[in-house]
Amino acid sequence: MSTVAQQLAEWICSVRYEDIPERVLEKTRYQTLSVIASMHAGADTNAGQAVLRAATKWRKPGPCTVIPTGQQMALHEAVMVNSAFSMALDYDDYLYMGHTGHSAVLGAWAICEEERLSTRELITAQVIANEIGGRVGASAVLGPQNGQAWSFIHAVEGAALASRLYGLSVEQTAHAIAIAMYQPTFTLWPGFMGPTSKVLTAAGPTITGIQAAQFAREGLTGAPEIFEHPRKGFWKFFTFVPLPKMLTGLGESWVSDTLAYKKYPGCAYIDTTMDALFDVLGQYHERHDRALGAADVKSIDVTASLLSVEMDNLSAEHVDESQPLSPVNINFSIGFNVAIGILGGAHTGAQMSQDFLDANDKEIRRLSAMTKLHHDWEMTTRVAGAFDKVLGRSSVLGQLSARELVRVARGYQSELGGRKKNSADFGALIRRHGGDLLRQVRELPRRMSRVRARAADNGGADLGGVDFSKFEMTFPARVTIETKSGESFTARKDVPLGVSARKDYRETVEQKFRTETAAQLGETQVENALTRLRRFEDERLQELTKYFCQP
Secondary structure: OOOOHHHHHHHHHHHHHOOHHHHHHHHHHHHHHHHHHHHHHHHOOOOHHHHHOOOOOOOOOOEOOOOOOOEEEHHHHHHHHHHHHHOOOOOEEEEEOOOOHHHHHHHHHHHHHHHHOOOOHHHHHHHHHHHHHHHHHHHHOOOOHHHOOOOHHHHHHHHHHHHHOOOOOOOHHHHHHHHHHHOOOOOHHHHHEEEEEEOOOOOOHHHHHHHHHHHHHHHOOOOOOOOOOOOOOHHHHHHEEEEEHHHHHHOEEEEEEEEEEOOOOHHHHHHHHHHHHHHHHHHHHHOOOOOHHHHEEEEEEEEOOOHHOOOOOOHHHHOOOOOOOOOOOOOOOOOHHHHHHHHHOOOOHHHOOHHHHHOOOOOOHHHHEEEEEEEHHHHHHHHHHHHHHHHHHOOHHHHHOHHHHHHHHHHHHHHHHOOOOOOOOOHHHHHHHHHHHHHHHHHHHHHHEEEEEHHHHHOOOHHHHOOOOHOOOOOEEOOOOOOOOOOOOEEEEEOOOOOOOOOOOOHHHHHHHHHHHHHHHHHHHHHHHHHHHOHHHHOHHHHHHHHHHOO
């Protein structure tokens, strides 16, 4: 029986451009547009400039372009700088499950420039990286890391896309994957949530993955059982319980169908809060014919799911009054982002600039302190329900035994337990959903027998029958602002703008691109770039790249 690495390699080498549905290709083109917009927004940050200066001093010229500066560097240096720009404001894209764009877009772009490959080959490799990265992330979702902290997915993505673009054999590709995952990165929260070291999260692993393919091409080998080795494999250390079935369905179901593009610079879990906030600000403006001012605000209440609450709890540990605000240490705070939205009247790269943060530091902190975050179990169950609705028997919980559920619970208690800024309020869970919980407990024996029956059938949950195009990223949030004049304004949003399941995702991404590139490219070049992006595979990469760089 082939190993996980071998199974992934077989699909990487066999899938053709013609096999990819047009809807997936279109979403992937817009992923490229979103990533390039984030690079323009992040290029002038202190962190982005630090990485650029360091890479420039390595003095390794090459054919690969740094976007948006237009500088030419060697492959690894260009990937390093471009990925740092993309990561700087947390302004990226994400899918089920992982933030794949930093490596999928930029790793493939750099190799295609170096090897003078076509845009059709580029987008094929990009889709491959998204599909592999999302599935590897999903296989480790029940573990100590989450979201952007799954930095190891960039290593396997780098290996996958590079193996494809270099034309490696199935055997070589399996070795490339195994080499890339031989020393998987484990992101430490203190280096991610506060300091600017965060911008390196995807850069190093992506380069490691590309190098793994280069080594495999020359005959270096890796352990074929690197994922599933029972004592010392990847899953043993990076999960509480592994979900190997999440790696199935390649070429049948497409996790790229779940792509979501951030409208705001910041963690994905702030998106619906910001959508709701700007709805509230719009209500105020419509009533008073002026913008809500910071001095008008009496109180701010945000209600959200457990994901947003735990994100905010982690963020609170990594910024205090003695530290200046930065584009990194505010990314994951509900309070800081709400404050910035009120003060700036928008939430784009401009409001995340160091100049804006320094000029408004006192008011940002004051409004943030006024913002109270509450957890709502109904919203949390809606998040879980969105996943279960599409995945069905392939859902995460549907793959677990009772013993494994206990192991997962203990793992999360160990990683996320202790005193917190915001409570999950388990009493409310019992009061409001006690009946549902009791039914779930009573259902456990029956569900366990189904699990055993599937295992005996050597089947189990398989993603092959899952239609990810029906999946909506769901992170409910409600924002209520009371003014000093006694008025109250409230709005709730469940599905963020920019989710590709929404019909208006193209407009959202194109507006993001216009906003973040206008100052550097000018209106004419921006519109030309958009036109060429829409017909991506008909363009020559060398010419297309020029439209995304400063003239």
